Amino acid sequence: MEADELLKKRFSELAQKCYQNNQYTFTGFLGLADAACFYEVEKELSYVPYTVWGGSGLAERVMIRFGSEELLGYEEPFPIACLKISPLAEKFADALTHRDYLGALMNLGIERDTLGDIFLREKTAWLFCASGMADYIKENLTRVKHTAVMCEETDEIPSFSEKDIQEMKIQIASKRIDGVVAKVYRLSRSETVELFRQKKIFVGGRLCENNSQLLKEGETVSVRGYGKFEFVGETGISKKGKLNARIYCYGKR
Numbered sequence: 001m002e003a004d005e006l007l008k009k010r011f012s013e014l015a016q017k018c019y020q021n022n023q024y025t026f027t028g029f030l031g032l033a034d035a036a037c038f039y040e041v042e043k044e045l046s047y048v049p050y051t052v053w054g055g056s057g058l059a060e061r062v063m064i065r066f067g068s069e070e071l072l073g074y075e076e077p078f079p080i081a082c083l084k085i086s087p088l089a090e091k092f093a094d095a096l097t098h099r100d101y102l103g104a105l106m107n108l109g110i111e112r113d114t115l116g117d118i119f120l121r122e123k124t125a126w127l128f129c130a131s132g133m134a135d136y137i138k139e140n141l142t143r144v145k146h147t148a149v150m151c152e153e154t155d156e157i158p159s160f161s162e163k164d165i166q167e168m169k170i171q172i173a174s175k176r177i178d179g180v181v182a183k184v185y186r187l188s189r190s191e192t193v194e195l196f197r198q199k200k201i202f203v204g205g206r207l208c209e210n211n212s213q214l215l216k217e218g219e220t221v222s223v224r225g226y227g228k229f230e231f232v233g234e235t236g237i238s239k240k241g242k243l244n245a246r247i248y249c250y251g252k253r
Helices: 002-021 032-040 098-106 131-140 177-184 189-197
Strands: 050-053 063-066 080-087 115-121 124-130 147-153 166-172 201-203 219-223 227-237 243-249
Touching (some): 032 201, 177 219, 177 243
Antiparallel strands (some): 080 124
16 A cells, blocks of 8 residues: 555654664654554664654554664653643543544644544543643643543553453463454454454554464454453363463453
C-alpha cells in the first residue's frame, strides 16, 4: 500500500537524520498497524538503535525514538505528557467511554498522531499526548459530551492494579495463537481466522499473520476491537490431555 511505503520512508528519514546529525528523532504516536509497519523495515534501520514507548508499559499507541545515549553521548526523554481529565462535578458526570474522549479531542482539530492511549478509571481519564499539544488540550478541552471537565498535567501515571486485570484459566489443545485467541474472546474458528485475514492480531507489537504460531510465556497479544492479553504460560495438563494455561486479560481501553 502507498501509505505503508510512505511511512517506511519516513522511518528511514528519521533514522538517517539521527545518525547524520547526532540527534534524537521521534515519530508521532503510532497505532498497532503503523508500528507493525516499522518492524517490517527494522533490520534495514539497524544501524541506529531505537526505543519504543507510549508513556506506559501497557500502551498500545507508541512513539519510536531513534538514538541512544551510547550512540549520541547524551539522553533525551520522549516528548510525551500525561494529562488527567476529571469531571468538574463528579456527581453529575456521564459514564464516558474511550470513544467519547477521543471524539471530543478530535473535534478540537487535533492530529491523531499527537494522541496516545487513553486509560479510564471510573469517571476519570488519563491521556498520553505529545508534549507540544498538552497546553492546547488543557486550555480547550472543557467538555466531553455533556460533562464539563478540567485537564491537568500529572506525573500520576495510571497503571493496572489487580482489580483491572482479569486473570483467566483456560484449557487449550496447544499453544497455537489461533486457539488461544478463540478461547480468550469466545470466538469460533472461522471468526478467529477472519481476524488474521483482516490483519487485526499483533504479538509484541508485530503483525501476526501466521495463525499456527506458538505463543511463548510472557508474550502479549493485541486483537484490534477486542483488547489485549498476556500469555502467562502453561500450568499443567488436564485429565483429558488438554493444556491448562493462565492469561492476564487487560480488556478494551
